[in-house]
Amino acid sequence: MELDRRSVLRGGMIAGGAALLGGTGTAAAQAAPALIRSRPGLTHGVQAGEVTAHEAVVWARADRPARMRVEVSRTADFRHFRTYAGPYVTPETDLTGKTFLRGLPAGEELHYRVRLDDSEPVTGRLRTAPRTRSDVSFVWSGDLAGQGWGINPELGGYRIFRAMEAVDPDFFLCSGDYVYSDGPLAETVKLPDGRTWRNIVTQEKTKVAETLAEYRGQFRYNLQDTALRAFNAKVPMLYQWDDHEVLNNWYPGEILDLAQYTEKRVDVLAARARRAMFEYTPTAVKATKGGRVYRKVSYGPLLDVFMLDMRTYKDANGADTSATQRDGLLGAEQTAWLKRELRASKATWKIIANDLPLGLVVPDGTALEAAAQGDNGAPLGRERELADLLSYAKKHRVRNMVWLTADVHYTAAHYYDPSKAAFQDFDPFWEFVSGPLNAGAFGPNKLDGTFGPQLKFQQAPPHANTSPAEGFQFFGQVQIDGESGVLTVNLRDIDGKVLHSTPLTPAR
Numbered sequence: 354m355e356l357d358r359r360s361v362l363r364g365g366m367i368a369g370g371a372a373l374l375g376g377t378g379t380a381a382a383q384a385a386p387a388l389i390r391s392r393p394g395l396t397h398g399v400q401a402g403e404v405t406a407h408e409a410v411v412w413a414r415a416d417r418p419a420r421m422r423v424e425v426s427r428t429a430d431f432r433h434f435r436t437y438a439g440p441y442v443t444p445e446t447d448l449t450g451k452t453f454l455r456g457l458p459a460g461e462e463l464h465y466r467v468r469l470d471d472s473e474p475v476t477g478r479l480r481t482a483p484r485t486r487s488d489v490s491f492v493w494s495g496d497l498a499g500q501g502w503g504i505n506p507e508l509g510g511y512r513i514f515r516a517m518e519a520v521d522p523d524f525f526l527c528s529g530d531y532v533y534s535d536g537p538l539a540e541t542v543k544l545p546d547g548r549t550w551r552n553i554v555t556q557e558k559t560k561v562a563e564t565l566a567e568y569r570g571q572f573r574y575n576l577q578d579t580a581l582r583a584f585n586a587k588v589p590m591l592y593q594w595d596d597h598e599v600l601n602n603w604y605p606g607e608i609l610d611l612a613q614y615t616e617k618r619v620d621v622l623a624a625r626a627r628r629a630m631f632e633y634t635p636t637a638v639k640a641t642k643g644g645r646v647y648r649k650v651s652y653g654p655l656l657d658v659f660m661l662d663m664r665t666y667k668d669a670n671g672a673d674t675s676a677t678q679r680d681g682l683l684g685a686e687q688t689a690w691l692k693r694e695l696r697a698s699k700a701t702w703k704i705i706a707n708d709l710p711l712g713l714v715v716p717d718g719t720a721l722e723a724a725a726q727g728d729n730g731a732p733l734g735r736e737r738e739l740a741d742l743l744s745y746a747k748k749h750r751v752r753n754m755v756w757l758t759a760d761v762h763y764t765a766a767h768y769y770d771p772s773k774a775a776f777q778d779f780d781p782f783w784e785f786v787s788g789p790l791n792a793g794a795f796g797p798n799k800l801d802g803t804f805g806p807q808l809k810f811q812q813a814p815p816h817a818n819t820s821p822a823e824g825f826q827f828f829g830q831v832q833i834d835g836e837s838g839v840l841t842v843n844l845r846d847i848d849g850k851v852l853h854s855t856p857l858t859p860a861r
Contacts, residue, residue, distance in 0.1 A: 402634065482651065524590065533792070657704070679737065701833075715761065729801060766844065809855070
């Protein structure tokens with residue numbers, strides 16, 4: 354223990370006051386002490402998140418208690434760098450840690466490396482948001498290791514991440530279901546064409562997650578994948594949760610009637626899942642401090658991203674036909690926040706990240722999971738909350754809202770046209786759907802005409818729960834031209850091929 358303590362002290366002194374440019378912290382200063390016989394190591398790569406013009410979060414996990422620090426440079430050779438002191442990672446957070454970077458230069462590609470005490474570093478890259486009108490691009494999707502389809506090394510593992518990395522996005526908007534805590538895996542699955550799908554399986558993936566350790570294990574499982582870890586090191590994440598981080602179609606207060614669960618109280622399961630999620634994702638919220646999931650992330654003058662939380666404040670799934678209901682997805686506090694932030698936003702484009710689609714009917718047995726009921730009529734139930742929000746945006750001239758979602762396991766483009774809607778007090782807008790990343794493909798779902806969605810494109814599998822081996826895995830890409838402000842949405846397949854493209858000119 355004395356050797357570990359001294360290692361920590363040495364690590365804290367090395368290059369501690371170096372500036373990002375022209376500082377005294379150089380690569381030569383990092384020679385490891387000769388007496389160190391065993392160094393701590395990083396177990397699951399590195400990742401940045403919540404990147405803005407001047408701030409970011411860097412995440413990593415150690416193999417033993419150690420001091421984390423991050424060195425940031427404008428060049429890949431780290432000739433000059435700035436050091437940020439991170440936490441001492443312990444079993445309290447399953448040896449995960451986050452270092453908060455502040456005072457970064459805007460609009461630049463930066464290189465970072467993570468050290469544990471004086472171990473060999475692991476490197477990553479991020480781009481800070483611009484302060485002026487500049488090109489911006491990002492990708493989005495959701496659903497990883499769902500419906501029994503996990504990491505299959507014979508097919509390249511989670512190979513869609515290679516296609517997403519190839520388009521060189523500024524960040525990845527994860528639309529939820531980043532883990533399937535309710536989805537145990539079998540080592541082999543027989544495919545319809547006679548082939549065998551082979552999963553890597555860990556202890557935590559042999560049953561549904563219930564304990565904190567089992568929820569943590571869901572994240573560790575996915576981070577075994579080589580393509581995902583390589584993607585994480587180059588592309589920062591904005592993380593949003595949905596249902597499978599806890600269990601399918603959950604809502605607060607639910608009591609389970611499922612034999613595979615010994616803990617029947619969903620609120621207990623959700624608290625454990627929430628902690629694991631904050632521990633294993635590069636969010637700005639500390640795992641041990643609570644904090645809300647919904648937030649706004651600004652990425653320069655052309656883009657604000659509004660990350661919604663459609664789980665924490667959700668009501669019970671049912672017929673969803675109340676004519677007096679006020680909320681049910683966002684809740685009063687989140688809705689008030691969203692209205693206020695949308696009205697105050699000066700960004701050209703307002704991306705709304707909604708983990709449940711607006712106009713698609715998403716069943717939960719005989720109940721309903723999202724907002725749409727399929728009746729094509731006046732807003733009822735949860736639709737009333739959306740109608741109120743859309744009317745508010747029209748009244749206060751909130752322009753250029755684009756909604757992005759995943760959840761339903763196929764890809765589509767929907768144009769919401771008030772002239773074709775049962776409820777018409779809103780401005781036209783688009784919603785784009787894309788996923789899954791590596792899960793069973795389904796769909797298409799039925800569109801509800803309450804808000805007038807018009808189907809402009811969709812691609813769905815030929816049968817339910819097609820495996821990733823059949824290719825029906827999708828992600829979306831958003832590109833904003835810095836000069837014209839035109840936003841283009843590309844819907845891409847597992848290999849990155851563009852299936853559909855929609856250019857949108859900003860309204861003034």
